[in-house]
Amino acid sequence: MPYRQLEGFIGRLSTYEPGLVAADYTTLHKRISKQSLEIQIPENDAVVAVDSTGIKVTNRGDWMREKHGKKRRGWLKVHVAVDVESKRLLSLEVTEEDTSDREVLRPLLKDVNIEGGLMDGAYDTNDAFEFMKSKGVDCPGIKIRENAVVSKD
Numbered sequence: 001m002p003y004r005q006l007e008g009f010i011g012r013l014s015t016y017e018p019g020l021v022a023a024d025y026t027t028l029h030k031r032i033s034k035q036s037l038e039i040q041i042p043e044n045d046a047v048v049a050v051d052s053t054g055i056k057v058t059n060r061g062d063w064m065r066e067k068h069g070k071k072r073r074g075w076l077k078v079h080v081a082v083d084v085e086s087k088r089l090l091s092l093e094v095t096e097e098d099t100s101d102r103e104v105l106r107p108l109l110k111d112v113n114i115e116g117g118l119m120d121g122a123y124d125t126n127d128a129f130e131f132m133k134s135k136g137v138d139c140p141g142i143k144i145r146e147n148a149v150v151s152k153d
Contacts, residue, residue, distance in 0.1 A: 009055070017089050045115035046083040048090060050108065050123065052101050053078055079104045081112060106131055121145045 004025055011022035054075040075097035081090045091108045101122035109117075109131075117132055117140040124145050132140040 013089070016087065020089075045113045046090060047085060047116040047118070048081050048109065048112060048114055049084050049118045050079070050081045050105065051120060052080065052104070052122075054097065077104075079108050081108050084118065102128055109135065117141060119143070124148060 007022065007025055010020070014020040014022045054077055056075060077095045077097060077099060079093040079095065079101065081092075082088065083090055090112050093104050093108050095104060101120075102125045105119075105123060105128055114132070114135045114137055117137055119128070119140065119142045121143040123142050128142060129140065132142075
């Protein structure tokens with residue numbers, strides 16, 4: 001993500017995360033080129049809400065897409081895990097547009113202590129349920145799809 005865009009994104013995140021100060025372009029460039037940014041994860045268990053959203057990367061090619069009907073748009077997906085009670089950001093992953101939500105669940109929550117989980121229908125897979133069970137959550141709040149087939153296992 002370009003530094004100016006990242007500056008705006010962090011500025012917007014700082015309205016939701018108390019204590020998060022939006023850095024300017026120069027500070028971001030220095031920090032990213034010298035070290036990786038780390039998110040401090042609380043030690044206690046948390047009820048986690050997980051979701052993702054898309055960010056348009058550029059306006060370049062909009063006219064060609066409209067004229068010639070090309071599908072590819074150039075999006076980034078931001079996957080976020082938030083503590084439901086304190087509204088603290090616990091984990092953040094940025095992926096390409098073709099990465100599904102269920103593929104990012106394990107890397108997103110691997111270092112987070114989980115008491116419970118709330119997710120939408122994109123995470124309705126056997127792998128997500130097994131992963132949550134391995135993290136100690138027997139009955140996560142995952143929205144079941146309408147056409148889901150319930151197994152007897």
